[in-house]
Amino acid sequence: MLDIKIIREKPEVLDGALSRRNPDSLPVAEKIAALYKHSCEQETALQQLRQEKNTLSQWKASDSDQQRNARIAKSSALKIQEESLVATSKMAKESFESMMMTLPNWIADDVPDGRNEDDNKEIKRWGTPVQLCDGFMDHGTWGRHHGLLDTDQASKVSGARFTYLIGDLARLERALGQWMLDVQSQTFGFTEMAVPYLVRQNAVYGSGQWPKFKDDLFVIAQDEHDRFLIPTAEVPLVNWAADRIWNESDLPLCLTALTPCFRSEAGSAGKDTAGMLRQHQFNKVELVAVCTPETSDQWHEQMRTQAEYILEALGLPYRTVILCAGDMGASAEKTYDIEVWVPSQNRYREIASCSKCGDYQARRMQARYRRQSDGKIGFLHTLNGSGLAVGRTLLALIENFQCADGTVQIPAVLQPYMVGKTSIGGQSGQKSAGLASVESGGGACVGLASVGQSAP
Secondary structure, three states: OOOHHHHHHOHHHHHHHHHHHOOOOOOOHHHHHHHHHHHHHHHHHHHHHHHHHHHHOOOOOOOOHHHHHHHHHHHHHHHHHHHHHHHHHHHHHHHHHHHHHOOOOOOOOOOOOOOOHHHOEEEEEEOOOOOOOOOOOOHHHHHHHOOOEEOHHHHHHHOOOOOEEOHHHHHHHHHHHHHHHHHHHHHOOOEEOOOOOEEOHHHHHHHOOOOOOHHHOEEOOOOOOOOEEOOOOHHHHHHHHOOEEEEHHHOOEEEEEEEEEEOOOOOOOOOOOOOOOOOOEEEEEEEEEEEOHHHHHHHHHHHHHHHHHHHHHHOOOEEEEEOOHHHOOOOOOEEEEEEEEEHHHOEEEEEEEEEEOOOHHHHHHOEEEEOOOOOOEEEOEEEEEEEEEHHHHHHHHHHHOEEOOOEEEOOHHHHHHHOOOOEEEHHHOOOOOOOOOOOOOOOOEOOOOOOOOOOO
């Protein structure tokens, strides 16, 4: 939610921000200001009418019967007017709030202009993309070949964009998530949270997914008790601060959680249907920071560092970009995307996103704090990031650390979580559920030069 005061005083700021996100957008600031004015006028008129009704109800002992009858008649007339004014006041308020709910966040000054991902600005590149080994397989083909991944049966059970992981691959996925969570909580000091996977509409509204992205949500019930499966742990984590006034001394709130994420992918028909790149259900370690406005830039850089650390510790090549104005999510005022190298596609693909949301979510959630300096109450700033998406990290490991003998080497940092295993697949692979047997050959492993290397 944006500050209506800024929109009324400087309408060009809103229209300029909207045109940066979409050059084809129409000016709306004056319309919103007019709706706000009309809503305030209706509310003021309603309050004045109720005050007049209250005055009429105050009888005096000296009033004559004629005066009392006149008061009764006037009060009856005002009651009819009140019913009409309540309805018009409600409509005016809903029209204003409905338009405000659809507005995206302001855009930071250092966000580059542009319309889509082609206009994003690369600011960092780490690692060297691997040379493919002989007999290289993309992650989906490799998983099926070794009997460790099954999309066919998953589609029969749940539909498209679901996957069974089996044996060592399932364990490696679990190891990744646990290690990432341990790094974010133990190394970087974020508080680990176990959160609800079902949330109310007010929660997805507060975090910005509702109503703009409601089609991407899975709804559980179609009545007044609607619940939504979380599209990311950001929703329950950031809403932990909702409807509260925090003491500045309690800040920042630095939270992390490992959860499944559920997304309908309504706008991605036909995109990335093979393998695990775009799933309806996937695991992710989420990072959320809730802080004062003065420290939000600092926390944005810190959360980006924490996401990059994971990839560097695993030895996975990546690049970091600043999203252009036209490619950012509605709740963000500035976003870093971190993209891991995917050999089968010969390109970098998003694996983490770190966004600074300013007070946009806090206004929607009524998340506030009391300043130590003067005791005044203001809105908090919120930030969210991935630390990381587990499924995409798993597929990146399979493709970047695949050897010609069919094995995938396990980075050193994960081996304690794998009961000391150093590789999966190939001759070390596990035959599960009667699936395909392993055919292995000779060959050297590539792309492992920096596995286990600590990030700077």
